[in-house]
Amino acid sequence: MNHYAILRIVTKLLIPYILLFGLYVQFHGDFGPGGGFQAGVIFAAGIILYGLVFGIGAARRVAPASIVERLIAVGLLIYAATGIAGMLKGGNFLEYGVLAHDAGHGQHWGILIVELGVGITVAAVMITIFFAFAGRERTE
Amino acid sequence: MQQHLPILLIITPLVAAPLCLLLRQRIAALALALAVCWSTFAMALWLLEIARNTPGGITYQLGGWAAPWGIEYHVDTLAGLMLVLISGIAAIALSFAPRSIQDEIPAGQHYLFATEYLLCLTGLLGICVTGDLFNLFVFLEISSLSAYALISLGRSRRALTAAFQYLVMGTIGATFILIAIGLMYMMTGTLNMADMAERLKRTIELREQTVVVHQTRTILVAFAFLSVGISIKMALFPLHLWLPNAYAYAPSVVTGFLAATATKVSVYMLLRFVFTVFGVQFSFQTLPFDVGLMALALIGIFAASTTAIFQTNIKRMLAYSSVAQVGYMALGISFASENGLTGGIVHMFNHALIKGGMFLAMGCLVFRLGSVELTDLRGVGRRMPLTMFAWVLGGLGLIGVPVTAGFISKWYLISAVLERGWWPIAVLMLLSSLLAVIYIWRVVEVAYFQEPPETDPPVQEAPLALLIPTGLLIGANIVFGLWTTLSVGAAGEAARQLLGASP
Numbered sequence: 001m002n003h004y005a006i007l008r009i010v011t012k013l014l015i016p017y018i019l020l021f022g023l024y025v026q027f028h029g030d031f032g033p034g035g036g037f038q039a040g041v042i043f044a045a046g047i048i049l050y051g052l053v054f055g056i057g058a059a060r061r062v063a064p065a066s067i068v069e070r071l072i073a074v075g076l077l078i079y080a081a082t083g084i085a086g087m088l089k090g091g092n093f094l095e096y097g098v099l100a101h102d103a104g105h106g107q108h109w110g111i112l113i114v115e116l117g118v119g120i121t122v123a124a125v126m127i128t129i130f131f132a133f134a135g136r137e138r139t140e
Numbered sequence: 141m142q143q144h145l146p147i148l149l150i151i152t153p154l155v156a157a158p159l160c161l162l163l164r165q166r167i168a169a170l171a172l173a174l175a176v177c178w179s180t181f182a183m184a185l186w187l188l189e190i191a192r193n194t195p196g197g198i199t200y201q202l203g204g205w206a207a208p209w210g211i212e213y214h215v216d217t218l219a220g221l222m223l224v225l226i227s228g229i230a231a232i233a234l235s236f237a238p239r240s241i242q243d244e245i246p247a248g249q250h251y252l253f254a255t256e257y258l259l260c261l262t263g264l265l266g267i268c269v270t271g272d273l274f275n276l277f278v279f280l281e282i283s284s285l286s287a288y289a290l291i292s293l294g295r296s297r298r299a300l301t302a303a304f305q306y307l308v309m310g311t312i313g314a315t316f317i318l319i320a321i322g323l324m325y326m327m328t329g330t331l332n333m334a335d336m337a338e339r340l341k342r343t344i345e346l347r348e349q350t351v352v353v354h355q356t357r358t359i360l361v362a363f364a365f366l367s368v369g370i371s372i373k374m375a376l377f378p379l380h381l382w383l384p385n386a387y388a389y390a391p392s393v394v395t396g397f398l399a400a401t402a403t404k405v406s407v408y409m410l411l412r413f414v415f416t417v418f419g420v421q422f423s424f425q426t427l428p429f430d431v432g433l434m435a436l437a438l439i440g441i442f443a444a445s446t447t448a449i450f451q452t453n454i455k456r457m458l459a460y461s462s463v464a465q466v467g468y469m470a471l472g473i474s475f476a477s478e479n480g481l482t483g484g485i486v487h488m489f490n491h492a493l494i495k496g497g498m499f500l501a502m503g504c505l506v507f508r509l510g511s512v513e514l515t516d517l518r519g520v521g522r523r524m525p526l527t528m529f530a531w532v533l534g535g536l537g538l539i540g541v542p543v544t545a546g547f548i549s550k551w552y553l554i555s556a557v558l559e560r561g562w563w564p565i566a567v568l569m570l571l572s573s574l575l576a577v578i579y580i581w582r583v584v585e586v587a588y589f590q591e592p593p594e595t596d597p598p599v600q601e602a603p604l605a606l607l608i609p610t611g612l613l614i615g616a617n618i619v620f621g622l623w624t625t626l627s628v629g630a631a632g633e634a635a636r637q638l639l640g641a642s643p
Contacts, residue, residue, distance in 0.1 A: 069161065070161070070162060072158070072161065073158030073159070073161040073162045074158070074162075076154075076157070076158040077155065077158050077159070077162075080151055080154060080155045080158075083151065084151065084155075086203075087144060087147075091204055092144075092147070092200065092201055092202060092203060092204045093144070093147040093151065093200075093202055093203070094202050094203040095203050095204035096203065097204065
C-alpha cells in the first residue's frame with residue numbers, strides 16, 4: 001500500500017497518538033478505565049497498522065520477531081515476580097500491601113507493575129499473531 | 141514455605157514456562173522443565189499428606205483477600221490426589237521426552253515444547269487447586285490452549301487438523317462452562333465454590349414469589365450448559381469425537397501426558413460441580429442426572445470398546461479405549477454412593493497410570509518402528525520384548541485382571557453395582573471387559589505369534605531412556621494393584637468428603 005500517499009501520511013500522523021493512547025490506558029488504568037490488557041492491544045494495533053501500510057518487512061524492523069517473542073516471556077515474568085515479591089515480604093502471593101512501607105502505596109505499586117507485565121505480554125502476543133498470519137501469506 | 145504450598149505448586153511451572161522461552165536452548169529448557177516437574181511432584185505429595193491430616197482441607201488466599209471476595213485455593217483429599225496424579229504423570233512423561241521428541245519434533249521447537257508442556261501442567265494443576273469458579277475457567281483455558289499447541293507439534297500433517305478439531309470442540313465446551321458460570325454468578329453474586337453452594341440453597345423473591353435459588357430456571361439452564369460443556373471436555377460418549385484423532389496424531393509424549401491427565405481433570409471438574417457446588421440432593425434427586433449419566437456411560441463403554449476392536453492404528457485403538465474408560469468413571473459417579481464414587485475416583489487414578497504407561501510404550505514402538513499400524517507390529521514381541529511386555533501388562537490392567545490396578549477399580553465399581561442390586565449392569569460391565577480382551581488380544585497375536593519381517597539391521601529394543609519411564613508407570617500399575625492404601629484410601633476419603641454436605 002506504499003503508493004497511497006493519503007494512507008501513508010495519515011498513518012504516520014496517527015501512529016504516535018495510538019502508541020501514546022496505549023501508554024495512557026496502561027499507566028492511567030489505576031485511576032480510570034483501562035489496564036494492561038486493553039493497553040497492550042492498543043499498543044499492538046499501532047505496530048500492526050504500521051505493518052499493514054508500510055509492509056511486513058518494515059514492521060519486522062521496528063519490532064523484530066525474536067525480541068517480541070522474548071517480551072512475551074518477560075511480561076509474564078514481571079507479573080509472577082511481583083507476586084513472589086509479595087510472598088518474600090511476608091504476605092501471600094500477589095499481596096501488594098506488603099510491597100511498600102504503607103499498605104496503600106504497596107497496593108498502588110503492585111497493581112501498576114502487574115498491569116505493566118500484562119500489557120507487555122498482550123502487546124507482544126498480538127504482534128506475534130499478526131506476524132504469524134501475515135508472514136504466511138507472503139510465503140505462499 | 142508450608143503455608144504457601146498450594147500457590148508454589150502453580151507458580152513454579154508458571155514461572156519456568158517463560159524461562160524456557162527465554163533460554164531458547166533445547167537442553168537447558170528441557171533440563172529446567174524436568175527439574176520443575178519433579179519438584180512439583182514432590183510438593184504435591186507433601187501437600188496431599190498435609191491435606192489428608194487437616195480436617196476441611198487447606199485454604200490459601202491470593203493477595204491476602206479473604207474468600208468469598210478474593211480468590212481462594214482449596215485443597216482437600218480429592219484435589220490433593222489429583223495434584224499428585226497430574227504432577228507425577230507429568231514428571232515421568234517428561235523424563236521420557238528428551239529422547240522421544242528427538243525424532244518426532246524438530247530440534248528448533250524443543251524449547252517451545254517445554255514451554256507449552258509446563259503451561260499445560262500449570263493449567264491442569266490450577267483447575268484442581270482453585271476454589272473459585274472463574275479462576276477454574278482461566279486455568280481450563282490455559283491448559284486447553286497449550287494442549288492444542290502440543291498436539292499440533294505432531295509429525296504428521298494430520299496433527300494440525302486433529303488439533304484444530306480439538307480446538308473447535310474444546311472451545312465450545314469451555315464456552316458452555318463459561319456461560320454456566322455466568323448464569324450462576326447472576327443468580328448468586330459469588331464465584332467462590334463453597335459460598336455459591338451455600339447461596340444456591342437460599343430463598344429469593346422472584347416475581348412476588350419466594351423460591352429457592354436452586355429451583356430457578358436460570359440455575360437449571362446453567363446445570364445443562366455445565367454438564368454438556370464438561371462432557372465435551374471429558375470426552376463422554378457421544379461428545380468424544382475430538383479425542384481419537386487428537387491422541388493418535390500428537391507426539392508420543394504428549395499423548396501419554398494428555399491421555400493420563402486432561403480427561404481426568406475434566407472428570408474432577410464434574411465431581412466438583414455436581415457434588416460440591418450443586419450438591420447431591422439437587423443433582424441426583426431433583427434432577428435425574430444419575431440416570432442420564434449412567435445411560436451415556438454404558439452406551440459409551442460398549443460403543444467405544446467395539447470401535448476400538450476395528451482400529452488398525454494402535455494409538456487410535458487406545459484412544460477409543462480411553463473413551464470407554466471415561467465411561468467407567470462416569471458410571472461410578474452416577475451411583476452417587478460411597479463405593480461407586482470410590483470406584484470412579486480410583487479408576488480415574490488407575491486408568492491414568494495404565495494409559496499413561498501404554499502410550500509411553502507406544503512411544504517406544506514409534507521410536508524404533510516409526511509406525512503404529514497393526515501390520516507393522518508383526519513379531520515385535522520378539523524384537524522388543526521389554527516394550528511389548530510393558531504394553532501387555534498395561535493391557536491386562538485395561539481388562540481388569542487381578543494383581544493389576546485395573547482390577548481394583550473394577551472391583552469397587554462392581555461392588556457398588558451389586559450394593560444397589562442392579563446385577564444386569566454388573567453383567568454388562570463384565571461383558572465390556574471381554575471387549576477389552578479382544579482388542580488387546582489382536583495386538584498380542586500380531587506382536588507375538590507372527591514372524592517379524594526381515595529388516596537389516598533387525599529392530600532393536602528401545603533405549604533405556606525410554607524404557608525406564610515406561611516401566612515406572614507400568615510398574616505403578618502393578619504396585620497399585622497390590623498396595624491400595626494410598627489410592628483406595630485417599631479415594632474413599634475423597635468420596636466421603638464429596639458426599640458429606642460440606643465442600
